Amino acid sequence: MRPAYTGSQVRAAEAPLLEEGQGPALMARAARGLELAVARDLKSTxxxxxxTHVAAVVGKGNNGGDAxxxxxxxxxxxxxxxAVLAHGAAHPAALEAFGRAGGRLAEPGDSLDHxxxxxxxxxxxxxxxxxxxxHPRPDARVIACDVPSGLNAxxxxxxxxxxxxxxxxTFGALKSGLVVGRGRELAGEVEVVDIGLGPxxxxxxxxxxxxxxxxxxxxxxxxxxxxxxxGVLGVVAGSREYPGAAVLTVAGALAAGVGMVRVLAPERVRDLVLAAHPEAVGGAGRVQAWAVGPGIADDADQHRALQSSLASGLPVVVDASGLGGWAADLEASGAGPDERMVLTPHAGELAALLGSLAGGGVAPEREDIEAEPLRWARGAARRCGTTVLLKGAATVxxxxxxxxxxxxxxHPYLATxxxxxxLTGILGALLATASGARPVELAALAAFVHGxxxxxxxxxxxxxxxxLAGAVREAVARLQRG
Structure with a gap:
């Protein structure tokens, strides 16, 4: 398991060591780790x-001191x-050591591009x-010290x-802001330097x-x-407008290893599914979990089947068109939280969902969710009382x-x-077959397999x-082989 921490958590972990007077030792470990990482990068590139020539744009605090x-x-x-002193001053002891080693301060107007x-x-x-x-970003390799400056950790x-x-x-521990939002894209390759904060x-x-x-x-x-x-999975997917959604959902479920799939869909859609996957079964029957919503659009029969699955008391993954139906059901029935349920919106769908539940309050825009997916996914899970899988470049x-x-x-090609x-089919299969794992763990596993x-x-x-289905089957096989 790869853990990540907020900046506040890491600073709190440093506090007792700083109180013991270990500040210089922590900085020395961080600086040594940064030095070695830069040297490896130079050797590689x-x-x-x-x-070689290495420059740094440094601030007044300990971050600049590390550099x-x-x-x-x-x-x-x-x-x-x-060194470029961003604010005309720097950590005194570090600046002195830099000068003693032969470092020079940049003159005004000096370019870092070379x-x-x-x-x-x-x-x-x-x-x-x-x-x-x-300073403008230079046309050179950029190595961020702890986090890219200006990134919310x-x-x-x-x-x-x-x-x-x-x-x-990054020092002490991986920071949450380096794995989500724009941080994932801005951080590049991330190296964690152990400075002794573990305990x-x-x-x-x-x-x-x-x-x-x-x-x-x-x-x-x-x-x-x-x-x-x-494991038997019930699937409510597809409509006259989107018949392929049912085919793809069933394909994902079968590739993930479920024992049987029962498909509830309009006759033409069901025929397409059975032609592609003759092992699937058309019609209702006993199931262990449901995967509902892909491509059901405004089909009234499909929405009735959706409502029936939501009332079954079984684990359910709700996607796409089903999200609006889930919200309407919540408003109509006043049903309480259900942790067995997993909602799988992308940022636009989550914005619409939270807007429908806002009750006249302020709802986020898609751009807000894309900027801070961790905040909004966590808040949505708390508000909805369900597990939320927020799709994106990094799935939360x-x-x-x-x-x-x-x-x-x-991979970027998954944007198709x-x-x-x-993904809905994969997660539905896992909900039907796995026992003992929490829905949030199975959601993460589905995202892992899908990715x-x-x-x-x-x-x-x-x-x-x-x-994708063949690749899903191969991804599962690789995990099973170890």
């Missing part, structure tokens, strides 16, 4: 360390080291507000002037499943399985109690029509969602 101490170490390796690498060390994890970059929100880093070297860190703010975690959650084949004990899975998983296995239908499948499919170039 330039083929050498000695004789100056790192520059001093690089200068002793034969690197030409230059440096082999530039360290971004203006601001650290405590920043919030509007960031004004003291808790939420991943960032203004337009925050520099995109090629590498972020003082609390429970993480967010977690990410890694392959071993995903393999443990995946239902293991048992010799006593039959098609019913292996939030439970009503605040537990959050963030999965970033996906029908990809979300396949891994997206990468596997991309090995052959661009693809449509119809090609």
């Amino acid at each position: 330039r083929g050498r360390v000695h004789g 100056l101490f790192a520059l001093a170490g690089l200068a002793r390796r034969g690197v030409r080291a230059t 440096a082999d690498a530039v360290i971004d060390a203006v601001l650290g994890t405590g920043f919030s507000g509007v960031f004004r970059a003291p 808790d939420t991943g929100a960032a203004g337009p002037e925050v520099w995109r880093a090629d590498v972020t070297v 003082h860190l609390p429970d993480p703010d967010v977690r990410s499943l890694e392959p071993d975690d995903a393999a443990r959650l995946l239902p293991a084949p048992r010799p006593d399985w039959h098609k019913y004990s292996r 899975c939030a439970a009503p109690d605040g537990t959050v998983f963030v999965q970033s296995q996906g 029509a029908g990809s979300g239908d396949t 891994s499948a997206g990468r596997i499919a991309a090995e052959g170039g661009p693809y449509g969602a119809g090609q």
Whole structure:
């Protein structure tokens, strides 16, 4: 399990060590980690360390101090080291060490474009507000010190002037803001430097499943399985306008390993599903979980089937057109929280859903959710009393109690029509087959499998969602093989 923490959590973990007078030791470990990371990057991109030019834009605080101490170490390796003082001052001891090692301060108007690498060390994890970059982003490799300056370390929100880093070297623990929102895109490759905070860190703010975690959650084949004990999933998907949604949902479920799929759909849609997947069964019957909503549009019969599934008391994944039906059912029945239910909106759908539940209050816009997906997914899970899987470049899975998983296995080619239908099928299959795992864990597992499948499919170039099922099957097989 890969944990991530808010900036506040990390600073709180540092506090007892600072009170014991270990501040200089913490800074020395951070600076050494940054120095080694920059040296590795130079070796990788330039083929050498000695004789290269590394510059840094440094602020007045400890973040700038880390960079100056790192520059001093690089200068002793034969690197030409230059510092730009963003605010005309810097950490005194670090500035002195930098000067003793032969570092030079940039003159006004000096360009950083000719440096082999530039360290971004203006601001650290405590920043919030509007960031004004003291220097344009250079045409050079950028290595962020702890976080890209101006990035909110808790939420991943960032203004337009925050520099995109090629590498972020973060200290003590991974920060939540580096894995969600714009932070994921701005951070580049992230390296975590251990500075000794482990015993003082609390429970993480967010977690990410890694392959071993995903393999443990995946239902293991048992010799006593039959098609019913292996899991039966009911699917309410498709309509005259969107017949393919049912085909893709069923394909995702079967590829994920469910024992049987029962399909509720208009006759023409059902015929298409059975033609593509003759192992599926048309019509109602006993199921262990439901996957509902993809492509049902305004079909009245499908919405009645949706309402029936919501009232079944079984685990349900609700997607796409079903989200509005779920909200209407909630308003009509006043039903309480149901943690067995997983809602799977993208940012636009979540904005619409929260708008329908706002009761005249202020609702977010799509852009708000895209800027701070962690905040809005967590808030939506609490408001709705269900698990929420917020789709995006980094998928955020939030439970009503605040537990959050963030999965970033996906590939840009997954941004294709029908990809979300396949994810709904995968998650429905897991809800029907897995036992003992929480819905938020299964949501994270579904996102892991879906994202891994997206990468596997991309090995052959661009693809449509119809090609994902084979890759889902391969992703599951790889997890089972270990």
